Amino acid sequence: MPKKITMADVAEMAGVTKSTVSRFFNGGYVKKSTRDKIQKVIEQYNYVPNTFARLKAKESSVIGVVVPTLNSKVTSRVITSIDRYLRERGYTTLIKNSDHDIDLELQNIQKLIHLNVDGILISSIAMTKDHKKIFEETQIPVVVLAQDYEEGISIIDDDYNAGKYVGEYIGKTGHKKVGYIGVYETDVAVGLHRKDGVLDGLKAYGIVEPVLAKSDYSFIGGQKCTREILEEEKVDAIICATDRLAFGAYKVLQEKGLRIPEDVSVVGFGGYDESSLLTPELTTLKFDSYGMGYLGAETILKMLKGEPVSKKQIVEYEFIQGNSVKLEDLKDYNKG
Template sequence: MAAKITMADIARMAGVTKSTVSRYFNGGSVKESTRDRIQEIIEQYNYEPNTFARLKARESNVIGVVVPTLNSKVTSRVITSIGRYLRDQGYETLIKDSDHSIELELRNIQRLITQNVDGILLSAITITEEHRQLLGECPIPVVVLAQEYEEGISVLQDDYGAGVAMGRLVGESCRKRAEASGRQQAQVAYLGVEESDVAVGIRRRQGVEEGLRQKGITDVSFFKGDYSYESGQQMARKALEKGVPDAMICATDRLAFGAYRVLGERGIRIPDLVAVAGFGGYDESELLTPALTTLRFDSYALGYLGAETVLKLIREEPVPKKQIVDFQLVPGKSVT
C-alpha cells in the first residue's frame, strides 16, 4: 500500500509549487512535462485530492488573514501594515479572529480556503500536527507569522534574542541591587504564558533566562497564565507570596499592567523595591508611573514582509524560507 501523501509532497517531488499542483487539479495552464510528472506521482501514490484541492479556479484578489486576537496593540500594527501593503498592490484583506483558540484558528483557515482567497497570512497561536496536515493540503500559498513553520514559509520576531536582551538589562539592574544590599543573589519573577505558544511561551522565556544567566542571575521563579490584564494580576500576587522579588519580567506589556496594579495596591514602589519590564512597546506603557521599560518588535515590518511574501508566492517568485524582523529596547523608568 502506497504511503499517504499531501499536495505539498506532490509539489516537492515534482519540483514545482503547490499553486502549480492546484492549477493541475483545476484544469488550469500547466506545462505538459510538468503535468506528466504530477500525473505519475498521483498514480504511483494513489493520491485522492480533497475538496480544498479543487476549489482554487481563479484569482479573487483577496488575502485571508488569521490572527489570534483583535485585542492587541501588536496585532493591530501587523494588520495595519498588511492592509496598507495589500491595498497598494490591488488586494483586499479578509480578517478572521481566533480568540486564542487553536480549534477556531484551524476552522478559520478552512473557511478562508473555501472562500476562495488567493493566499493566507496566518499569525499562528501554535503549530500543531493538525496545522501541518491542513497546511500541507492547502491549495493556496500560506505564510505563517510569529511562529516558526519548518515545513513552509514563516516571518518571525526574534523572541529568543529579544528575551536575551531584556534578561541582560534587568539582570544587570538586579545584580547591582543585590550587591548594594549585601546579598549574593538577586531574585526575579517571570510572568509568562502557556507553552502552547512556542514563540512567546517558550522561546521568549528561554531568552530571558539566558540573559539573566549571563548576568549571574539564576534564582528565577516562573509563572504561567494567559495574555490578559487579569492574568498579570493573578501571577503577580502568586509571585509576591514568595516575597518581593528584585524584578518582575512580564512576557507582554498587558501582563506588566496587571503587575503594576498589584504592586500599587500593596504599596510596593517601582523601581525602588522591584523593577518591572515587559514586551510589546505599547504606547500606553509610557503613560504608567513610572514609564514601563519594554521592548518593541518591528510589527509593521512583520506585516509588510508577510504580505510581500504571500504575493510573491502567488506569483511563484522565490522567497526565503524564514525571515526575522528586528526589535528595540524602549528604556522607561521602571528598571534602573
C-alpha cells in the same frame, strides 16, 4: 475526468436547498444530520466553493488573514501593515479572529481555504500537527507569522535574543531576585523561546532561580501571577512576557504599596503606546510589528507570482528604556 460540480449540485445530491449549503460554508447554523449529508458529498466529489472568484477569473484578489485576537496593539499593527500593503496593490484582506482558541483558528483556516482566497497569512497561536496537515494539503500559499514553521514559510520575531537582552539588562542593573511572568508553552515563540532567552540572560549574571509564573495574555492574568510571585518570595524585579501582563503587575504592586522601581522594577515586551503613559513609564522591548505585516504581505504576493522567497525572515526589535527599572547599580550600560 468528471466535470466540476457546483453548489447547486451539492445541494441536490445532499437533498437540501442551495441556501442551506451556502449557510454551511459560511459558518451558519445547520443541524448535524444535514451537515453530515453535505460533508459526505463534499468529500466524495472533492468540492471546493469558489465564493470570491470573479467570472472567468483564476484569482479572487482576496488574501485571508487569521489572527489570535483583535484586542492587541501588536496584532493591530500587523493587520494595519498587511491591509495597507495589499490594498495599495489591488488586494482585499479578509480577517478572521480566533480569540486565542486553537480549534477556532483551525476552523478559520479551513473556511478561508473553502472560500478560495488567493493566499493566507496566519499569526498563529501554536503550530500543531493539525495546522501542518492543513498547510501541506492545501494548494493555497501560506505564510506563518510569529511562529517558526520549519516545513514552510515564516516571518518571526527574534524572541530568544530579545529575551536574552532583557534578562541581561536586569542582571546588569544589579537585581538579585527576579520574577518572570511568561505565557503558556503552547505558544512556542513567546512561551518557550522568549522565556529561554530571559533565563539565559539572567543566568549570565548569576540569577539562576527566578520565580516563574505562567498566564494567558490578559491583564487579569498579569495580576494573578504577580500575586503568586509576591506570595512566594520577595523580589526586586518582575519581567513580563508582554506589556499587558506588565499592566497587571503595576496594578498589584501599587495596591500593595510597593513602589516602582524603588521597591520592584518592572519590564515588559511589546512597546504599546499606553506603556509610555504609565507612571512611571514602562521599560519595554518593541518588536517591529509593522515590519512583520509588511514582510508577510510582500512574501505572499511574491509566492503568488512564483517568485523565490526566504524560508524564514526575522524582524528587528528596539529596547525602550522607561523609568520602571531601578538603575542605581547600572555601570556604563550600553543600550546598543
